[in-house]
Amino acid sequence: MTPSPRPLLVALALAACVLVGTAACGSGDGAGTAAAQGGEVASGRVTVDGATIDWPANPRVAAVRMVVRNGTGTPDVLRSVSSPVAETVTVHRTDTDAQGRSVMTEQAELAIPARSSVTFEPGGLHVMLTGITRDLEVGDDVELTLTFEHAGVVDATAEVVEPGASGTGGDGSGGTHDH
Ligand SMILES: [Cu+2]
Numbered sequence: 001m002t003p004s005p006r007p008l009l010v011a012l013a014l015a016a017c018v019l020v021g022t023a024a025c026g027s028g029d030g031a032g033t034a035a036a037q038g039g040e041v042a043s044g045r046v047t048v049d050g051a052t053i054d055w056p057a058n059p060r061v062a063a064v065r066m067v068v069r070n071g072t073g074t075p076d077v078l079r080s081v082s083s084p085v086a087e088t089v090t091v092h093r094t095d096t097d098a099q100g101r102s103v104m105t106e107q108a109e110l111a112i113p114a115r116s117s118v119t120f121e122p123g124g125l126h127v128m129l130t131g132i133t134r135d136l137e138v139g140d141d142v143e144l145t146l147t148f149e150h151a152g153v154v155d156a157t158a159e160v161v162e163p164g165a166s167g168t169g170g171d172g173s174g175g176t177h178d179h
Pocket of ligand 1: 092126128
């Protein structure tokens, strides 16, 4: 009837670690901010570079390649993406399961760490357009609107390109990305 006290003790110990960790992190962050005032942060903004869309074999679904750069000293979170040409835009991550199959999971909130970049491409982390409302042709520009927790709304334009033209070497899965 008497519950073992160990789980509680472990929980308290963990809580203490978290508190200590947070305090340490807070002071470290302060030092980083001071250093950043010396001009370390180049852009000081969140930007989207090199956005392209592989011309979709399936006219209703397409994946966006791009690099999101967080040039600020604040970790940010990508909360949503939208586009006028798609009914739904979702951030997905493709992983390989134990059986070697590709599995896509939705990333409802994606962390973009301070002073770093996150690459989106088919076969990895990607932005997926579904329910595309008009025919996309190579050379078309597609507007994207990204909403971040701190940076707010960032607009980008993705050019529709021939599959494989972006030069990132494909997704390594033999071209069988099955959207
Ligand atoms: Cu996907």
